[in-house]
Structure formats: structure tokens, C-alpha cells
Amino acid sequence: MKIFMIYGGKSAEHDISILSAHSIMTEIYYEYYEVIPVYITRDGKWVKGPRITRAEEVLSQEDLRLGFDEEGVQSGKGTPFELSELQEKDAIAFPVLHGPNGEDGTIQGLFEVLNVPYVGAGVLASACGMDKSVSKILFQNEGLPQVPYKKVLKNEWEVDSDTVLAACQEELAYPLFVKPANLGSSVGISKAENRDQLIEAIRMAFEYDRIIVIEQGVDAREIEVAVLGNEDIHTSVPGELVKQQGFYDYESKYLKNEVVLQIPAKLSDDIKTQLREYAARAFSAVQGSGLSRVDFFLTEDDEIYLNEINTFPGFTQFSMYPRLWESTGLAYGDLIEELIQLGLQRFRDTQNYDSKDREN
Template sequence: MPKQTVALFFGGKSAEHEISIISARSIAAQIDRNRYELSPLYIDRDGKWHGLACSQTVLDTDIAALLRSGSPEAAGQRIDELTAAAAGERFDFGDFLEKTDVAFIALHGSHGEDGKIQGCLDTFGIPYTGCGLTASALAMDKALTKLCAVDAGVAVAESMTVLSRDYAKRPLETVVEVTRRFAWPLFVKPASLGSSVGISKVRSVEELSVALETACELDGKVLVEASISGREIEVAVLGNGDALVSAPGEIIPGSDFYSYEDKYIKNEAKLVIPADLPEGVANEVRNAALTIFKALGCAGMSRVDFFVENGTNRVILNEINTIPGFTDISMYPMMMAASGISFPELIEKLLLLALEKRPITPKI
């Protein structure tokens, strides 16, 4: 049986560019090369698609080591050097369409996790891993996710949506409104970014203004959210119609909250799988994850993050990630492994699920 060609999308125009490269590197190391021909496809920060030579060179670079050294700037500079060296290489879109059997999307954040690349692949009839256009767009927007969750009966934290253009016009009025509605501490986060990029824990008016400025520079919509005193619990969901929900895992942050630095640079957070939860609470978390997965129309995979409130054990949705991290410290593959699905098996299942929901539109 001939090998199927898998186009591995990574990089992208988002603040999670480096994390995407690390995820893709892990996926490339685990995919079954006896069954699949891997064709890496690197997208740079400007959105340019690069050919095989450049893509493979970027994929082979240990960006994780540069991040762990505490130098995200060095990681970015190295990636730019690799891209510049391959400036003359041409990406052949016709060849891509002809040869690609299925796409594995390892793009995190905007222009990858938000439905844009999914819509593109739908147009050309190429099946791909993960959620479709609509579910991706809904899940990417934390404010819209909350609306869907409430409608489905899943609890969420109290929040307020701020449009960046409105904040730019009326910063003082926005700060006053936030302080009127929320108690300290609170969280300010971009509505459509992941990996904890741009999130701030705020304890004063002075910190609030800085946090709003930071988040508004990163996104056109910002979420102000009440702080929940509780444990950070996550579950992995895998499947199309009949989805498997993993045992819950717990993140114990090394700082005030599970920040970008905590995840990828300091690496001080503790990950506990399975989480030590009463059976009834664990089942409630798993049921809530499946409820929001179905409510958004998700398919393939998602990681769903919750808080279990101290004192009450109330299960409160934090967010859902439709293209979770696939690094060696990422919760999604670790929770699946704890549920009996190894990393190579997980890659295989995701590709089969992608082919199962193959689009009707033929390749152009």
C-alpha cells in the first residue's frame, strides 16, 4: 500500500510561532514513517509559505532549547536567519495540491487555530486534523465560547468584553467600569490568543491600565474576567461523533498563574495526571468537556480547561483549545498517554479522524 503524504503545517502569523515549531518537531518525531510521507510546510511570521528545504531546516532546529535558555528573542532571531537563508526557494502550490493526502495542522493561535487555514483547506478539498472552520472560529474567541457554554449549561466565570478600539477612545471610562464590576484580583486576556500570551493577573488600578494596554495591542477584543480561587484542571477530547474524554489532569503553576514563561521557559509548573479529584467531580469535568465540545461543533481533538472552585468543587470552564500543544511538556498528549493512547498512536488516530471527515469538495 503506497504511503500517504501528510503536509505538516507549522509556524504561522501568531504570537505562538515558536511553540508551533516545537509542536511540529514532536509530531514529526512520532509519526509512522512506514505509513506516511511527511511533507513539512513552514509558514513564516509574515504569512509566506516556504518550500521543503526551508521547512525541513526550521523543523530540525531545536527552538525549545533556545526558549529554555530564557531567550525568546534568540529563538526568533534564529528562525529569521533560517528563513532569510532560503529566501530564493519557491513554494509550489500546485505540487502541494497534487501530492497532499491529508494535512496535520500544528499552527497555534491566530491564522491557524481560528478557522482561516481550515477554510482554505476546505476550499481545495484537503482533509485536515482537528476542528472545522466554524468550531475553530468559535473556540478561538473566548468571549463567544462563553456565550455558547452558558447556552449549553456549562458554568463560566463572570466577565466583561472590551473592544480594543473602544478602549483606545475611552480608556478612563473603561477602567472605571471594570473597577465598578469586579473585585481584585482579576484577569485581563486577549480574547483570541493561546499559550497564556498577553494574560495579566491584576491587583490594582495601575496594573489594570497596563494590562489593558498590553492585551489591546495583541488583539482587537479583550476579556476582563473575575478571578476564580480554585484548581486548574484539564481534559483531552479525541474523536468526531463519539469522542473519547481522557482522565483529568491538574496543573499546579509555579507562579501566580500558568503563564507563558511558566509553560515554556521556567518550566516550574507541576503536572499531575490523573488529577486527585473526587470521582463525582472528575466525572462532572469530563461531562462538561464533552458538552462544550459538542456545543461548539468540535471534531478531531480539543483540550478543555476548567477551574474546580475551592470550597464548593464547582466546575467552571476556563477555555477550549482546538489545536493544543504537542510539545514534550504539553498536557494533551500526556493526558492521552495516561488514558492508554501513546504519542505515535495519537498521531495515527488524528490522521484517521481527519480522513474520516474528508470534505466533499474535490481537489481543484
């Protein structure tokens, strides 16, 4: 079977995508598959690389850019990719894309229109999981505990910033965390301890999205649970991001690799059970399929707060998701194989539903 490994993209998480794709390509079971790297440049060009039939042929992280530099100038490597190639028989798309235009349902919708099987969450789950303002409503309806928060639209801020600030300071307590609604990997997120910092944080977040979420901070541990499955949902042992400081930004997490992962997390059996139950419920709330990583806060008093769900979490060598499954008993290569099979199964199920619909 042919795997179209799609990575890069126009979002701020472009570089993480390349790291994740490289890690996955080195662990594919090449006795069953061949891989076609498909790189999406920062300005949206789709370019394919050479066919890969064994792990030794996987390109380096830099070469996976297929000759494009940061300004989008091409040096000759790679050839244009036609979307119709995705419709080849015995092929599956493997989108290793983080953030907008990759993890938000847009590319999943493209695959659906082309009638192409693909790995990962579907359109609805991807869109809801990407948008923190929407997923919080779904989690609230599911009865899952969350920290107090406020959604702010860009036009609200531009029309009357004083009213927005007053509402935040009246309804929430410092410290506050300000996040773009549709980004992950700590991109555009900052911490505010006072009004001046809050203003600066809001302005920065609006550089990335027209909707932001302002959350009340809690003094808590950060615990994460991996989820795998379609209708049959499985959860991993919980892991912890062990913090040496209060808040890790994008650079600390992904460029400097300053985050320490404790897997499995040191927790009581009751807390582990509750976290895994909440993770499965969060996955169901967004109608997840394939994979997700669900992130929590855990206070000293053992209060659990659901932070967010990531429908395509990082797959780099430092990433929590594959390491959680390794600790649970599922090796990296087996995890990738399971994701491929889950994508194929969902596609077959969809074809059966469509067939019955046409019959009626």
C-alpha cells in the same frame, strides 16, 4: 500517504508551533506515511523542507526553520511551497499552528476551498474556540458554568476608558485576569490586583487584539481534559497544572518549563465524571472535531468553572494534551494516527454531503 506538516506561522505562538511539529514528526508511523515539512515564516512565506521517510531524518528544532532567522532572512535551505501541492492525491494537511492564522479557522478555510483533507477542527469550531468572547456565549447557551467576565472593544477603551474601568470594578472583583480574545498559551495575558495594574494589563492586551476579555479571578486549581473524536466524542482523565505561584505567563510555561503537570489529577470520582461531561459538552457547543483541550477552574468547595477550549493544544514534549491521552491508555503515536484518521473521515463525510447536494 503524504502528510504536509505545516508549522510556524505569523502569530506570537510561532516558536511553540515549531516545538509541537518536531514532537509530532518524531512519532509519525513512517511505515505508512512520508512527511513534507512546510514552514510558514513570521512574515508569511511558505517554504518546504526535504521529504522525511523515517524518524531518523526529522530535522532538529532549529533546522525546521529551514534556514530563516528571526528577521526572515534566508540562508539557502528550503524551497518555495506552492499551495497546489496540497491537492496531490493521497495527501493530507496536518496544520500544527497555534493562535491567529492557524487555530482560528483561516487556514482551515483555505483547506476547505482547496478541497484538501486536514487534521483537526473545522472552520467554525476553530474560529469559535479561538475567540474567547464568542466561545463564552456558546458555553453560556449550553449552561456551562463560567467565572464572571466582561468583553471590551478597543474603540470603547480609546473613547472612554474611565467608563470601562468603572464598569469592571463595579461588576467584577479583584484580582482580574485580562486576556486578548484571540490568543492562547498565556500570550498577552496578565493579572491585575488594582486599578493601575488593570490599566496596564488592558493596554498590553490591546497590543495583541482589538477585543479583550476581563475575567474575575478565582482561587482555584487548574484542571484540563483532553477531547478526541468527531461525532463520537471521547474524553481523557483530567490532569492538573500544579502551581507554585499564582499565575504562569508565556515564558514560565513554554520557555522556562516551570509548570508541573499532575496526571491524573487527584480528584474525587464525581468531580472527574463532571469534568469529563462538561468537556464533551464544550466540544459539542463549538461543533468540535478531531481534538481539543478543555480547561477548567476547580475551587476548594468543588465548584467547577469552564475556562476555555483549545482546538489545537500544544503537542510539545511538555504538553498536557498528549500526556493526558497517554495516561488514559492511548500512546503518542497512536494518538497522532487517530487524529489523521479522524481528519480523513471528516473529509470523506464532507465529500458525501457535497455529492448529495449536487445530485439535488
